[in-house]
Amino acid sequence: MVTRQRAYKFRFTPTAAQRKQLAVEFGCARFVWNRCLDWRSTAWKERQEKHTYVSLNRQVTVWKKTEFPWLSDATAGCLTQALIDQDKAFKNFFEKRGQYPRFKSKWDQQAVRYQLDQRHIKSTYSGGEFLKLPKLGFVKVRWSRIPTGIPKMATVSKDPSGRYFVAFSCEEVVEALPLTGVALGLDLGIKDVVVASDGWKSGNPRHLKGQLKHLKRQQRFLARKQKGSNRRRRQRQRVARIHAKIAAMRQDFLHKTTTALVQRADVIALEDLNVKGMLKNHHLAGAIADVGMGEFRRQIEYKAAWAGRKVIVVDRWAPTSKICSHCGSYQQKMPLSVREWTCPDCHARHDRDVNAANVILKFATAGNAGTDARGGGKNLGGHESLTPVEARTDAEKFIEAACLERAA
Ligand SMILES: [Zn+2]
Structure with a gap:
């Protein structure tokens, strides 16, 4: 036990x-x-x-x-x-x-x-x-x-x-959860906080956007209040209450999302996002700080450990959004504005984020977690020949291994 x-x-x-x-x-x-x-x-x-x-x-x-x-x-x-x-x-x-x-x-x-x-x-x-x-x-x-x-x-x-x-x-x-036979790749992003390889999207509640205006206004009022006054003390509490509300809404969203994912899949593959590095990019900063990527990963990891699930973290440098999850071909350019694309090699139609989630799952289940895929070009260490069927078989192997590990 x-x-x-x-x-x-x-x-x-x-x-x-x-x-x-x-x-x-x-x-x-x-x-x-x-x-x-x-x-x-x-x-x-x-x-x-x-x-x-x-x-x-x-x-x-x-x-x-x-x-x-x-x-x-x-x-x-x-x-x-x-x-x-x-x-x-x-x-x-x-x-x-x-x-x-x-x-x-x-x-x-x-x-x-x-x-x-x-x-x-x-x-x-x-x-x-x-x-x-x-x-x-x-x-x-x-x-x-x-x-x-x-x-x-x-x-x-x-x-x-x-x-x-x-x-x-x-x-x-701890009671381990029953196995579901599902392996999921997760793409963490800005438009949706999480997109799963089976097409599920979490949405983005954008807590700060709604509350931020309110918060800024109240913070401005606070700055104008005289130091040491009762009004300042009351205003400080008001600002603290807004902060607390935002934090609670964010935690609620993250807990619901991570619990649902851990219940659904035996194997969860994640990309190791360099959160600190991404925060330097101003366009992404607001969105990432808003949803709490680090906290998301922490919750997935501890909940998976409790439930007897397996979490695989894929190397952060894998250019997941540039690889076709169907045939493995590599696209030189994939600007953030492109939400949907068709692979020029196999003509598969892709949703940008779902495709990335599938690539992450493939990398993880094919045992490529941690490989350096920065090389570019079509020949990504020979994984281009991997078909979805093969990837699924590998996922099944992982689930089997997870079962054996738990039985031992
Ligand atoms: Zn393709």
């Missing part, structure tokens, strides 16, 4: 008293984070002293008894957790996986983490709709689904638009 870490995030509505206590928790955790970050940096710069959360935690205890007695109003576990998280941030920095830890601002997202023990869990699930947290008591959570695993930790956060969330991750048993 395979287990996976599954993340959950729910919205909740705290009472007035809980909001007050949470403001204390957020404030104290932020204070401890910032103060200790400063302490650590100075200790290292001036005395080459290394600190970990153990020594810093001791310092926090000293502060509680002397300079900052109000730190005792916060849950001790949350403060310790902030320091443990800071240790992790430093570790990531030293192992070149992240930037130097930064100070936290009260305008950013606020978060604290609670250690959960068995008592909290029992009251969570048996109580149905409540989660019990230290100093807060029962918190009313909107359970959109009930987790089956048991979380060890809960993160409570408040986003800049003033919404409260509780998040945790549970270890759960």
